[in-house]
Amino acid sequence: MHAAARFADYLSRKRLKMTRERRVILEQVLAARGHFGVDDLQEILRKAGHTVSRASLYRTLPHLVESGLVHKLEMAKGQARYEPMVGRHHHDHMVCLECGKIIEFESREIERLQDRVCRRKRFSMTGHTHQIRGYCDGCAGRRGPRAGGPDPQAHRV
Ligand SMILES: [Zn+2]
Ligand SMILES: [Zn+2]
Ligand SMILES: [Zn+2]
Structure with missing residues (x-):
């Protein structure tokens, strides 16, 4: 349509x-x-x-x-x-919380896993948003290793 x-x-x-x-x-x-x-x-x-x-x-x-x-x-x-x-084409994103850089990615493995998790939960998926928050290469370097730790609000599977 x-x-x-x-x-x-x-x-x-x-x-x-x-x-x-x-x-x-x-x-x-x-x-x-x-x-x-x-x-x-x-x-x-x-x-x-x-x-x-x-x-x-x-x-x-x-x-x-x-x-x-x-x-x-x-x-x-x-x-x-x-x-x-x-x-x-379907793709997912990584978003840098520091500079706002957006990295697009596609992972067949992640897509397959999501399908499998949905089947297991008897959930019929019509679409999904997979967004990874964090720091890009440049910003992570300036912040030092593992600064901040993982986002506690991060989506857990
Ligand atoms: Zn996806
Ligand atoms: Zn950045
Ligand atoms: Zn995009």
């Missing part, structure tokens, strides 16, 4: 309308490359000649994420980055 149709379908299930503003945000998000923040997106929209408030971006992005068209990455200090998933 085409992305706009998918989003319209999602909105109608939520009893929401595909407004002109939502359509414009969708179009610009899907055309954007890489992992961008809300400020970046506002700038992209501005350059394309659209004035969209931050408030409406904050209202619309969760819908794009929930519809599965956009992936959200949690960064340090409650910040987030977004990435359109349309036409992209």
Whole structure:
């Protein structure tokens, strides 16, 4: 299904309308490359000649994420980055809490393990987000070995 149709379908299930503003945000998000923040997106929209408030971006992005068209990455200090998933191969991320560097990776082994864990728990997975938080090579070097230790909020399998 085409992305706009998918989003319209999602909105109608939520009893929401595909407004002109939502359509414009969708179009610009899907055309954007890489992992961008809300400020970046506002700038992209501005350059394309659209004035969209931050408030409406904050209202619309969760819908794009929930519809599965956009992936959200949690960064340090409650910040987030977004990435359109349309036409992209599945991949997961490592996020540096110091400099914000994002490393994409794919591991068939991890994917297989996740499938196996879900089968064992009789859970039918429709998608997943696997995000590793920590420090990139450069930042880990500056912080010294094992600084901070593992994140206590880290997801445990
Ligand atoms: Zn994955
Ligand atoms: Zn870093
Ligand atoms: Zn990515």
